[in-house]
Amino acid sequence: MNKVYLDYNATARMRPEVIDLVTKVMHEVGNASSVHDFGRHARKYVEDAREQVANLCNVTPDQVTFTSGATESINTILSGYRDKRILISAIEHPAVIAAAGNNAEKIPVTSDGIVDMDAYKRMLDNETPPALVCVMLVNSETGVIQPIAEMAKLAHEKGSLFFTDAVQAAGRMDISLDTLSVDFMALSAHKFAGPQGVGAIIRGSGLDFPKFMLGGGQEKNYRAGTHNTAGIAGMGIAAEWALNHIADYKKIQNLRDTMEQKLRQISNQIKIYGEQAPRVGNTTNVGFPGIPAQTQMMALDLDGVCVSSGSACSSGSFKASHVLLAMGASEEDAKSALRISLGWATTQSDINRFLESWEKIVKRATQ
Ligand code: PLP
Numbered sequence: 001m002n003k004v005y006l007d008y009n010a011t012a013r014m015r016p017e018v019i020d021l022v023t024k025v026m027h028e029v030g031n032a033s034s035v036h037d038f039g040r041h042a043r044k045y046v047e048d049a050r051e052q053v054a055n056l057c058n059v060t061p062d063q064v065t066f067t068s069g070a071t072e073s074i075n076t077i078l079s080g081y082r083d084k085r086i087l088i089s090a091i092e093h094p095a096v097i098a099a100a101g102n103n104a105e106k107i108p109v110t111s112d113g114i115v116d117m118d119a120y121k122r123m124l125d126n127e128t129p130p131a132l133v134c135v136m137l138v139n140s141e142t143g144v145i146q147p148i149a150e151m152a153k154l155a156h157e158k159g160s161l162f163f164t165d166a167v168q169a170a171g172r173m174d175i176s177l178d179t180l181s182v183d184f185m186a187l188s189a190h191k192f193a194g195p196q197g198v199g200a201i202i203r204g205s206g207l208d209f210p211k212f213m214l215g216g217g218q219e220k221n222y223r224a225g226t227h228n229t230a231g232i233a234g235m236g237i238a239a240e241w242a243l244n245h246i247a248d249y250k251k252i253q254n255l256r257d258t259m260e261q262k263l264r265q266i267s268n269q270i271k272i273y274g275e276q277a278p279r280v281g282n283t284t285n286v287g288f289p290g291i292p293a294q295t296q297m298m299a300l301d302l303d304g305v306c307v308s309s310g311s312a313c314s315s316g317s318f319k320a321s322h323v324l325l326a327m328g329a330s331e332e333d334a335k336s337a338l339r340i341s342l343g344w345a346t347t348q349s350d351i352n353r354f355l356e357s358w359e360k361i362v363k364r365a366t367q
Pocket of ligand 1: 136188
């Protein structure tokens with residue numbers, strides 16, 4: 001039986017045009033920094049991709065720096081601020097929490113999973129304004145969209161810079177740098193149907209960021225290391241596809257919304273985290289109190305249905321999610337939550353398979 005993949009927030013299924021281009025580039029040779037014909041040919045893939053990623057973020061190509069993924073992008077930006085005052089939200093990805101360092105101050109969130117704006121304003125209103133505020137645009141576990149433009153404007157009024165991790169937003173909503181009013185943004189290609197191991201930093205016009213990867217002079221000295229030409233080309237075409245198909249997200253949202261209605265019909269004891277907040281259309285974080293996520297995931301897996309508990313990076317460890325705890329969930333409730341994340345290849349039949357399997361679990365547990 002075909003397996004059902006509902007873990008797009010961990011990594012999205014690659015688009016066929018991405019696979020085709022990456023394969024084509026891998027059949028070729030050339031270092032994008034070499035000046036001979038092969039090198040120039042490789043460089044063309046990199047520069048085309050830079051333009052495609054720039055279009056996705058509504059910036060100019062010189063504002064795009066390629067990296068090995070969002071983790072590197074995040075470490076790069078935050079490396080310049082660790083000895084200064086940094087504000088992050090309590091629900092950031094572990095990459096941000098670790099790279100910001102122990103002194104970073106955490107902005108709390110409401111029970112809906114949105115940054116507590118009153119607390120944020122109080123934290124900004126300090127004798128020493130933060131050098132940097134770093135808050136994700138879309139939470140990876142709940143899909144909740146944070147009020148980034150409003151937060152960035154408030155930060156700017158205090159003279160602070162604003163960095164957003166837009167990894168789970170790209171391809172799912174508008175991520176124009178200007179609309180968001182942010183100074184820096186981190187992206188990872190594999191979350192929007194591109195290849196794994198390639199990402200970008202988008203920076204505001206005229207802004208600089210710290211040099212983290214030292215070595216050769218690639219990426220105009222911003223990021224040393226040979227270009228991952230095939231990966232970058234794949235990121236470019238994925239960005240173009242994402243930009244051209246953003247309206248299709250409505251279909252994914254319809255699938256998600258009907259799935260949530262059916263979950264409620266199966267059991268009225270479920271809790272959908274962040275349900276009342278603005279959310280991207282592909283993510284559901286659902287708790288069924290009393291059945292550990294581990295048990296649910298294993299039973300689903302036996303039926304060929306793959307979902308996640310909490311964030312992918314912590315799946316396997318089955319710790320209570322720091323995001324759900326920050327939203328006020330109890331340890332036990334947080335440990336019973338599943339993340340179901342849909343994407344471009346998800347079908348109604350996938351959702352039906354998930355619902356059938358989940359209904360069996362609930363029936364067994366409540367008999
Ligand atoms: N930020 C968010 C919100 C994520 O969901 C992830 C990946 O799960 C990352 C950062 C890190 O991305 P990568 O592992 O591709 O470097």
